[in-house]
Amino acid sequence: MSVQIVCVQCDAVNRLPPGRDPKAGKCGKCHQPLFDGHPASLTTARFRKHVASSGIPIIVDFWAAWCGPCKAMAPIFERAAAELEPRARFVKIDVDAEPQLSAQYGIKGIPALFVFQDGKIVANQAGLADINLLRRWVETHGGAVAP
Template sequence: MEKRRVVCPNCDSINAVPVNRPAEAAKCGRCHAKLFQGTPAELDAARLERHIANSDIPVVVDFWAPWCGPCRAMAPIFAQAAKTIEPRARFAKVNVDENPEAARRYGVQGIPALLAFSEGKVVARQAGLTDANTLHGWVERLVVCSNPG
């Protein structure tokens, strides 16, 4: 039976989710939280690394800061994308003020910055505030590319 690795947004355990079962109902084997909650996971640098290194679905990360007006405007758009696109992709947010090393590691020079990871590597970037349709289309293309067939 084919399985996909999915990292729990609650306890960061790596779970094997059978592809022939509804992912929306999948729960963590360790903490029993839903693996897909329809909201972006708030991650620090260490948790971010665990998610991108151990996930078989794309991980879309919003690098942001609380003082940033465009970041605050982007937040509900990003949250809505998480609600409609999960479980085909994981959505996460990283506060660059609290995690400057993560921003440096991935070359984030301005915020908001969206980075998409697949197989542990950055596969796409989107700089600045974007509207819901553009974000949705951008992520949908990533999902299709990472899950051919």
């Protein structure tokens, strides 16, 4: 059964056939790689499309540029994306640029991490994590799905 993957470049929904290497997959619309091993920065509208249409877990880092712990978390989240994509999609939401979205999910402290699967919250955690804790958290709550 194919898995739906949303392109982080153009937001087109792509079907990835079983047995195909997801890292080699390219978007049918813009022809860019479906996975590049880096978190994608999304707006509210783009975030909603990814969460609603993706067949893989979406790992979200709610952050802000002025937040010290968020700055410390950034390279850890980047490394997790490099290691764990394509089992999950890693995205970043700037709480200052997208205040309604952060309010919708009750973000009180940042960084705040969420796992979404099939349009629903599977897990969330506030605060800074090291790479080993983040890797285990993602694998426990959503990264075990392989396209």
